[in-house]
Amino acid sequence: MGQQLVEPNPWMILPFGLLLGIIALAPTLFPHWWAKHYPKVAYSLGAITLGYYLFGLHAYERTLHVGYEYLSFIALIGSLFVVSGGIHINVKGEATPCTNTLYLLLGALLANLLGTTGASMLLIRPWIRMNRHRITGYHVVFFIFIVSNVGGCLTPVGDPPLFLGYLKGIPFWWVAEHCWPMWAVGVGFLLALFYIIDAVNYRRAPQEIRSRQAEAPEEWRFEGLWNIGYLLVILGAVFLNRPPFVREALMLGAAAASWFTTRKQVHEANQFTFHPIQEVAILFIGIFATMMPALDWLQNHAGQLGQPSPALFYWGSGLLSSVLDNAPTYLSFLSAAFGMLIDPEVIDKAQLLMQNHTTVLAGMATGPHAEQIRYTVEALQKYHSAALATGNAGREEIEVAFLLGNHEFNRYILAISIGAVFFGANTYIGNGPNFMVKAIADHQKVRTPSFVGYIIKYALPCLGPLLLLIWLLFFRR
Helix, strand or coil: CCCCCCCCCHHHHHHHHHHHHHHHHHHHHCHHHHHHHHHHHHHHHHHHHHHHHHHHCCCHHHHHHHHHHHHHHHHHHHHHHHHHCCCEEECCCCCCHHHHHHHHHHHHHHHHHHHHHHHHHHHHHHHHHHCCCCCCHHHHHHHHHHCCCHHHCCCCCCCHHHHHHHHCCCCHHHHHHHHHHHHHHHHHHHHHHHHHHHHHHHHHCCHHHHHHHCCCCCCCEEECCCHHHHHHHHHHHCCCCCCCCHHHHHHHHHHHHHHHHCCHHHHHHCCCCCHHHHHHHHHHHHHHHHCHHHHHHHHHHHHHHCCCCHHHHHHHHHHHHHHCCHHHHHHHHHHHHHHHHCCHHHHHHHHHHHHCCCHHHHHHCCCCCHHHHHHHHHHHHHHCHHHHHHCCCCHHHHHHHHHHHCHHHHHHHHHHHHHHHHHCCCCCCCCHHHHHHHHHHHHCCCCCCCHHHHHHHHHHHHHHHHHHHHHHHHHCC
């Protein structure tokens, strides 16, 4: 599945590691230098890797594919950034711990409808405003944990990795059917932890601050609601794969229409500028370029692991999703799972049955593969009944059905999915919306933790126990 990858020299992973290290340390150690020169760093390191792929490996197709992935990525998050910036939500009431917790729960639910990027861009500015009198770093961090990552694991629309899995043949509702227990544990754990921390912070706030916090506006106020229509255009465009560039053109067109039809007062109320998306676009040029050798080497050598347990897929896809963008990491592990688990002989036999419209023979099949064929056909009947009825089920659909029909094998896909989504919250660059939220918060003068501070102060002590709990409950055996 997917395109054939090249074999890069492992030393070419160094530019990616160097870029990650600079992103992690420079804003803290050399903030003024970094603010001025980060484009040069991203472009220079990206150019090294691109030069190697173009002139050293002659991997033109691979390079063009990554370029298109980057364009799609920026078109999606950029258009959502612009359109959501045209919606102003004035929240009524004081930001008590209970109100804040309910708001984050709403964000977790919306993430499955609007995507983590759409929900994050829509809700982060009201979140900052409603907590403006006592906002601290943990408000931003838990917003990233819940709204920008963990909350979006119920639908393929929710998080980019899951959407890529949907495009590869994993059924739309399979995600909700199998991921909801992890979603409930993850969101419930983080909301409970946030409530405790926020309640302590609220009680410690001076009386004057709490009094100002309780000064509620007269009513809820929503401005720029017509932009919801543009959001729907963007979300609908996500499902268009052909012809090329139509999806991106629709997204950028919706963003342009939103920008020109939104009143200036709404943008001013949101303190809207293009600086956050500009910073993300530049840094991710370097990230997308330099991570090619890391991902290619991983996919080419994953088969050497033999047949590891789902737990290894959970921790492996998760840990790499913490430092790589979680969407391509998900694809790499999904490709590895296909290579390690799928029996080509079973697929050939099942495909022959499909082509001959003799699915009933699956129940009569004999031999060492009879049970696996039966599981595969049952999964096709459940998830691809129309294609099965006409005998048009493709080989990729049959391969996915082979994995989904076997309980032990579908746990590998589940482990990859949860690992990529949940661990994507471990760093600012684990998932696209993370850096966007930080950039908006920084622009609005909120003190957010540094790259390293985010990991040490929040990810390890707060997310770490949750990730361990998910492993113990669902992937230990």
